[in-house]
Amino acid sequence: MSTAQSLLMWKIQNDAYWHFLCISSLINSFKALPLVCNMRYSYTLGSTRYHFTNLAELMAKATPARAGDRLAGVIAHTAQERVIAQMALADVPLKNFLNEALVPYEEDEVTRLIIDTHSADAFAPISHFTVGDFRNWLLSDAADGATLAQIRPGLTPEMVAAVSKIMRNQDLILVAKKCQVTTAFRNTIGLPGRFSTRLQPNHPTDDSTGIAASILDGLMYGSGDAVIGINPATDNLAQCQNLLHMLDEIIQRYQIPTQSCVLTHVTNAIEAIELGAPLDLVFQSIGGTEATNTSFGFNLAHLAQAEAAAQSLARGTVGNNVMYFETGQGSSLSANAHWGLDQQTCEVRTYAVARQYNPLLVNTVVGFIGPEYLFDGKEIIRAGLEDHCCGKLLGLPMGVDVCYTNHAQADQNDMDTLLTLLAVAGCTYIMGIPGADDIMLNYQTTSFHDALYARQVLGLRAAPEFEAWLEKMQIVETDQPAKLVDAMPDTFARTLEHLSDSDSSDARAETGQ
């Protein structure tokens, strides 16, 4: 055999070993890991044979480098080992993912959900592919939007995570762009050529006037078609209900075709519904393993209960997608609940949880957790593109919170890059925050201005029902939805006349003026 031949000689052995899942000594401190069925993967390069104990190890080592995987001790030791792992992964048959659970079925309800809801029929057309074939097919003309939608129920998150690991950034953009996911509540989210925003009017003490000020600012910049969503400063139930009432009254008074959300725990939302609060969307941060979700204080039964409760209110006018999920790479590791998996694979498993409950919106808060998971702008950009593409492939209305914290090596230039790439990729929605500075959560994300930039350079538009409202209210020029009216619309100018003297004296007292 010639040297050239041996270089290309891949050996994937499906020896069906039974062993202990033992990724590396670094993670021995995690919970006692059970006996699972593993297959051994190896590859010979020249005279060196590389072994990967199981799919979890192979996937982790094939992942583009990032801080969280280094922290977990699952990262490839060298750049060469990473590419070897990617080459070995490319030759793994997709069928293997149905036979080798990365987290044990018996011990994880997310794995059970993934396996139990898998559609063999939808999988049939791609069942003979390797991961590498799958990439080729996704990029080919054969995989158009309609075909991708048909195979969704046959895809497991692990298959999708695997193929994304051997994709370049442009592949992630191209494939995501092909996927169309449309959802609806009081407007329609995710139509082609549309780019929506969540108006996020947070305030450090949930002051209603301060929140209203940010809402007005956002509406005047055409923001808020995905949702007007507040991260409350506390989980206080009375406060959450007050905020829900306030958002509902604003939406009703100005007849805004959008939906509201107070981003509180799912159990609070269930209680708020029972108490008669006007709740549009149920929120929950979710993770890709049962143990992660336990650390978030909920399980899948809570989500099912909440979805049923919110749907029973029938508050949607053009659709009834009532769930809003947030995700983000690193949450499973942060919760010590990652089972030795890399953080991107955990993240994509999260999308299996999300799609079970028909969400209106899913948001990966990509740079929020911190530099110990995504170190710098380069890692945040890569992760954002991966999350968006993988979520879309699995059929989710993916938005991305294009963001960073002040202890990460990132700045607005990195955010501009990611925002532009995502807008090209057909991202469903991004955040809209006054001046990109969230004064409650203390991180930076995209501003109202940023969203308008993306709409302008790419000719994108707001959700159709919301766009019609912006025109009717004279916030944008008639028949020119990309152009803001210079003058303040009368309806809203009049609201400023309601600012009472007591409002201003209170405000002065607070700021010590």
Added chain:
Amino acid sequence: MKRPHVVANPWQQLRRFTDARIGLGRAGTSLPTHELLAFQLDHARAQDAVHLPLDLARLCADLSALPALAPLGEIVQLRSRAADRNQYLQRPDFGRRLHEDEIPRLHHLSSNTEYDLAIVVADGLSSQAVQQNTAPMCEALLSALHNDDQPWQLAPTCVVQQGRVAVGDEVAEQLKAKAVVVLIGERPGLSSPDSLGIYLTWQPKVGRHDGERNCISNVRPQGLSFSEAARRLLYLLKESRRLQLSGVDLKDRTTSDTSTIQNGAKNFLLPS
């Protein structure tokens, strides 16, 4: 001042109600120059704040000067396993655990009868928040505890350098305390480099997860006031002791007498 090619926002006057960057105006649909540069200055300052070290001696002096803390003995100074700031940022697992050398010191301080509560201060991501806000917050908390009808037996107050929230679990476990309150510097924001976070955990021990904690955030003079934070924390502490738990099953059902709650939904967008 009129700036050429900048469209001003008439609702700029609303800035008195919020620190949010509203009414910035626009050049086309983009940020005007002065707002762009103001943001970058704030970002630079926030990045620098992450690396500002805690002045431990001054903090301990401030805490020791509180009459209610004095009877508990000297402030206990501890280190996490993170050797320095860079390691702290990259290894959260180190920041969650005490340095091995500190364990015997804490054993020495544990009491034969369990303490009801341990107060643990950790620098977290903003030493400024801890430096400025810990002493007044402790004062407000101790005053609230003092007024409770059931007594609270307090452990010696501990300060952990390069600490994360979960380090309080280990401190309290070693001290044999039934509950721990961790006061920690939150990540600095552009307009709020000094926010103190407060975390309550019942039956703290190594391995407790975040769903088992309650959090009160944004405690600072321009955010949630010390007295209001203390009031909510006392409510949570009392409920925690009554129900023998903390976290998602312990709901904050306080009804506040602050204007925020009383105002309810009323504001200029919703005139009555």
